[in-house]
Amino acid sequence: MTSLGSEEELFQRLTSLDPTHTMRGFFFNSVLEVVRLLGDESAVKHCLSAAGEPRYLDFFSYPTESYVRMLYTAAKRLSDRYGGFEGALRVMGARTVMKFFDSAAGRALQVVVEGNPKRLLENLPATHRMGLRGGHCTLRWEGSTRGVLFIERISAPAPFIEGALHTLFEATRARNLKVASRQTAPLDVEFEVSWE
Template sequence: MQSVEFSWTQAPFDWQHDCGTRMSQCTPQDTARGMFLNGMLKSIRTLAGEAVAKRCLEATGHERLVDVFNYPATLQLQFLSIAMPELLARCGSYDTAMRQLGRHAVMDFLGSTAGKMLLTLARKDPKRLVDSLPSAHKVSVNFGTQVVEWLGPKQGRVILKREFLPHAYHAGVVEVLLEARRRDQGGRAELADGAAGQRDRPHLGLRLAEALPGESCETRPVECTP
């Protein structure tokens, strides 16, 4: 009897199909604040280059996005569909690209006047920074919910419902909040980011859960503790 060998390989992730599925869940009533979209554009500019960011802005039909104006939520997914080929080339994988977008977005915010104020009010407590997620979400978009649940002194989870950006994006946001700390150096707020900050990351074991409309809420780990 002749033996037959089977080779199991994982099918490549179809990010275009995923993006289209997420876009189909958006309604005309779902909006995102210009401030949030401008943050995405700035992250794309940093990670994918000026030319890609320019194409994303041109796709909106506006010369610029006003921070306090509301725009269709589909724009954030249009940005991804335009920028992802270059992001994949530079970041290596879809999850890495999305996680980096999330990290850059929140680092940009924490470097702003409002972000520095938040760091000061948090008093170096990463739990307080994570607790600010739901309120920050409400001023950025008018759809979905984010709930922070602490299961113990150093363990908790962030539950995301009806969010259109992929899980890895939010994982990047939470990672930076767990790494963020205020240093009194001339009154400036700084971030302990990347390898330089791994040594003193807070021991907060968070888990993220994501559920799109019509789907069950799945909990997945966020690798943000030593």
């Protein structure tokens, strides 16, 4: 298996993506905001250039391939500051969730889950469907405080999603929170989330 963040791995991910898959502009803007906060304006311009658009509208849909190019460019630019490529992805995943909480969809999700980690996990497949076209997210329970999210045709690398999930569940004040991932195919990943 090629190493995460290498040109070979990026090429494999891009060629495995379905060209009809799209993501809301919100995700692009979240990455750009994180890069602004954690990097600098020249890094933002570099990310826009890699993705191929001068700007993104939150509720419009754009090719997932463009998002992946932007995400990898951002992680490479921030890797020295955040412990490497994986560390930068985790930080961006966490910061994206913080931005999500400020959005109308994020506030609605917080109202629905009422700080309950079980309810949050139950709602993640539907939240996934709202923001992305393509890929599948399903949930399997393995106990009352442990579940496995299975994401097929995942766009973002596992460390990004781990960072996002950790921040999502920290907001519920779950104790002894653990998030771990296991890649089952080039674009399929299981995320085990548990708490007490």
